[in-house]
Amino acid sequence: MHSEPSTPTTETTRQGTGTHTDRGTDHAALPGTIRETAPEAAPASELVTAFPTARPSGCPFDPPRELGELREERPITRMRYPDGHMGWLVTGHSATRTVLGDRRFSSRQELMHYPGPGTHEGPLPPAPLGDLTAIDPPHHTRYRRLLAGKFTVRRMRALTTRVEEITLAHLDAMERQGSPVDLVAAYAHPIPALMICELLGVSQADRELFQQHTSVMSAPDLNMEKFMAAWAALTEFIANLVVTKRAHPTDDLLSDLTTTDLTEEELAGIGTFLLAAGLDTTANMLSLGTYALLTNPEQAAALRSDPEIADQAVEELLRYLTIAHTGVRVALEDVELDGHLIKAGESVTLSLMAANRDPARFPDPDALDLSRKATGHLAFGHGIHQCLGQQLARVEMRVAFPALFTRFPTLRLAVPAEEIPLRSESNIYGVRRLPVTWDA
Template sequence: MSEAISFEEPWARTHQFDPPAVFDALRAERPLSRMVYPDGHIGWIVSSHELVRAVLGDPRFSHSTEIGHFPVTHQGQLVPTHPSIPGMFIHMDPPDHTRYRRLLTGEFTVRRAAQLKPRVEQVAAEQVAAMREHGAPADLVRTFARPMVLRLLAELVGLPYEERDQFEHAPTLLHDPDANPEDVAAAYAKASALFVEVIERKREQPGDDLISRVLASDEQLSTDELCNVVLLLLFAGFETTESALTVGVFALLHHTDQLKELRANPDKLDGAVEELLRYLSVNQYHMYRTALEDVELHGEVVKKGDSVTVSVPAANRDPARFGCPAALDIDRDTSGHVAFGFGIHQCLGQNLARVELRAGLAALLGAFPDLALAVPFEEVPLRLKGSVFAVKNLPVSW
């Protein structure tokens, strides 16, 4: 048996854009490796594109908290196996996962995202105007990306944007490995309390939003269930999209050849978005699964009950799937990237996220032909460790 690596080792991102270097060696030598988790148990970590898709697409691997356990929370706490939380379907297996997901799928189809495109572009234009009013230099996170993404998510779900101070900070704290767990719990409780109030308001006065449509559906969810669904959508869809947009801009401003190519050929925007998703893999938290039975994988037997962690950033930098993967190339064939995951738990909101990323980049590049970093590249503050790779702020000028 090969020596097990530490759970902490694959978190050690040290460069602005590249995942931990340990994955290059692991993919070449042992893409299925033993790994020691923080509670001392030994499981596995997967680092190749082929094996990541194999694990995520195999129903013999569970994502249920009733069967497996979180190897560790974002704040370093150990979480044992526990009953599933009603509505928190990301940590459920079929048929429960299927029931919740089917209820929401219609809100996030390609067609629905296309219908929302004009509104997304309008909000992006309004945030460009807000940047101009603020004046240069400006923090792209606070003046553009964060309000754009949160406004759109709030409108879609049915949350009051004017009351965002009660829920805006909860996802950031949840994804921050340095956050105080007590602060995270308090922010979570504050957001939950508001969402319960909002759900009750929508029962009395429904609107054109996800909460109202779920309440009117044949699938009767309790207030607690729907509250947890809303929490999941907020935590999964807010900071991830905000970070993909801001880190994407950061990457383009650094890779000036790619930015020049995109400006000269705006029709390459769709490809640029997919390449940025692959190259950056901002959803860097290593997804985990638990084997429901003995599974033969890459010449090893993963025993029933074993934890298997897969690394999306490692898979998206696999040279066996993407030539010269460490290069940002907007002309690349990115088909098959796993930035949104794979299998039945693949990101529900990926179609909307793509529309937002395209609209955000198009608005910025169109409005600011001389957009540039307002500080040296090395001084942009990054969050290298945590579930979401992010810039803490991105000062830009024009």
């Protein structure tokens, strides 16, 4: 799975515009010593000593209870990181949105401290070439300007017909196979994988090999050795694809980018980044979203009875699940945030899932309610790093959710809900398997 160092959401343009402009200081020139700022003392009673990660027992869709309690008591609070760094934890919607939109907070990977256990010891390396999520302007600006026009709402909606064809083919295959099936392998993973093939211009002859590599990365028994082998194979695949597109361009995003001043290494990095960012996130939204609907049958019934609410349903599922749940930023200078002085060099952990359950922004936030107008959620981030592929992800979900529940009106879990294996350790939350069944 793609590691998202600065924000767990996919890199993307502002919704509805497809373009943006980076302005301000060239923070890439700031010295690495920014990490050495002396921390400000905090009362022991207000210090978070470990980032909460354990979700409530029996509530696989809810954030850790401690995050909700912090959000209600002090939405911006001091936190000690595993490496001893004294930084901050932000859980409120308003403050989270402010940090994401403020250029004084950096996304540069090499400046950051991370809140989770087993974090990297010592200074981190710079982001891999082509990873837009972990760099700042002006480098971010260059990549973003080249990509923004490729991800417009109009262009992504034009792919709807292809999404519908791919979705129908997999529903037909599920029906032929008969229940039970693992929805991850049969439906949730292959749809975004094939759409990435469309986006990058992977030929029909190579798609089986491409899917073999990506399927390994979603396997329930995935371990680090298998992951690294699959990732190396995919990286090589994309690098070879870049060479092919330079020599024989076709009508796809990667071919378009070969006409720019990007080097082959940059093109391969961007291609790999788009693959990682656009596949795992959407696949887990489709599988975890189906799990959530099956355990909220009245909401599933609402979607089944009125597929026209798909747009609204997708936004609510994005808010409710917030699978890309945690982000980190670093203050480039002293910043006052809601009465708190965040000093230059201090890392700020953003709990996007806590922010999206903030009752100050969303009434009755712990309820999944497809009739809700969930505008303003932060599932795709905010600011210049807002998810670049969000429009394609929306198209895929708007098609796939109603189609699944319409084709199989008796769809239900094939095992008890508590037996569904969760990806609790991942920075992209989801399920490893989702066994489902239906009446023939």
